Amino acid sequence: MTTDTPDIEFEKSPCPLGCHASDELIVTGQDRINHFPGEFHVVKCQQCGLMRTDPRPTSDSMGFYYPDDYGPYLGTQASANNTKSATLKRWLRTILDVRSEYIPKIAPGKLLEIGCASGAYLQKMEGMGWQVTGIEFSPHAAESARKLGYPVYAGSLESAALESTDFDLIAGWMVLEHLHDPVSGLRKLHEWVQPGGWLAFSVPNAASLEFKLLKEHWYALHLPNHLYHYTPDTIRTMLTHTGWTMPAIHHQRTLSSLLASMGHLLDDKGYHRISRWVVGKPQDPVRLYQALYPLAMLAASMGQTGRMTVWARKPV
Ligand SMILES: [Zn+2]
Numbered sequence: 001m002t003t004d005t006p007d008i009e010f011e012k013s014p015c016p017l018g019c020h021a022s023d024e025l026i027v028t029g030q031d032r033i034n035h036f037p038g039e040f041h042v043v044k045c046q047q048c049g050l051m052r053t054d055p056r057p058t059s060d061s062m063g064f065y066y067p068d069d070y071g072p073y074l075g076t077q078a079s080a081n082n083t084k085s086a087t088l089k090r091w092l093r094t095i096l097d098v099r100s101e102y103i104p105k106i107a108p109g110k111l112l113e114i115g116c117a118s119g120a121y122l123q124k125m126e127g128m129g130w131q132v133t134g135i136e137f138s139p140h141a142a143e144s145a146r147k148l149g150y151p152v153y154a155g156s157l158e159s160a161a162l163e164s165t166d167f168d169l170i171a172g173w174m175v176l177e178h179l180h181d182p183v184s185g186l187r188k189l190h191e192w193v194q195p196g197g198w199l200a201f202s203v204p205n206a207a208s209l210e211f212k213l214l215k216e217h218w219y220a221l222h223l224p225n226h227l228y229h230y231t232p233d234t235i236r237t238m239l240t241h242t243g244w245t246m247p248a249i250h251h252q253r254t255l256s257s258l259l260a261s262m263g264h265l266l267d268d269k270g271y272h273r274i275s276r277w278v279v280g281k282p283q284d285p286v287r288l289y290q291a292l293y294p295l296a297m298l299a300a301s302m303g304q305t306g307r308m309t310v311w312a313r314k315p316v
Pocket of ligand 1: 015016017018019045046047048049050
């Protein structure tokens with residue numbers, strides 16, 4: 001990794017599963033979300049297969065890579081739910097179930113969402129009868145969720161202390177890959193959930209064909225914010241190591257990550273107009289990937305889409 005960015009500290013990140021140091025360089029990439037300078041490396045532990053960003057920004061420096069206008073925070077505002085476009089999107093999501101926020105069929109109880117952003121998911125789940133709590137790294141986004149009336153801890157999962165736990169379900173949508181210490185994080189969640197309780201989360205799938213083919217152009221690399229790059233095998237290893245069972249993995253029925261990756265590739269080749277057409281405008285309710293839903297279902301059935309939703313359970 002090299003960077004000209006001042007005041008950002010980087011650190012080595014050994015394999016969190018305690019393997020002896022033996023890594024293979026997988027890919028070198030750049031910050032494509034914030035466009036901050038620097039080159040970052042993804043390495044793979046030769047012992048357990050887990051891929052990670054190494055070196056990485058320290059947890060104290062990480063806030064620099066999450067400015068208030070950080071792309072993935074946008075579009076999560078609960079207030080956006082009232083627009084016509086949001087209604088159409090919800091309807092399309094019901095018809096074309098991509099399984100992006102797919103949870104086990106259990107009766108509503110106590111829910112914790114890690115990485116709750118501005119509270120849109122908490123609001124949706126409260127409407128379905130859940131008693132909701134959130135944790136959010138961004139103070140700005142956490143404040144927005146609090147204004148909706150929800151108890152939200154502002155800070156990292158690693159630092160979070162909650163007054164009330166014993167959750168029936170913990171959800172984390174595209175969060176686990178951002179954690180500095182996923183082993184401690186998963187152990188903490190394990191303590192907070194009831195025996196027999198669930199953890200449902202989504203992460204990019206680094207075993208997908210789109211990563212193998214598009215490498216540094218892969219949208220879900222998201223360097224340096226994504227610190228770990230999981231596969232079905234390595235997420236199972238991580239969950240088993242921290243006391244969870246893993247009853248199911250659902251490969252999401254969407255090609256959005258593939259299309260965004262192709263956009264990166266086209267941009268790098270100088271085809272900006274074609275790239276904009278492929279990636280589309282985020283506010284468009286009907287996008288190319290929805291038209292490609294049958295193809296996405298086929299790719300998902302073969303475990304080859306760029307995102308997966310994982311169900312883990314604490315043994316009774
Ligand atoms: Zn390892």
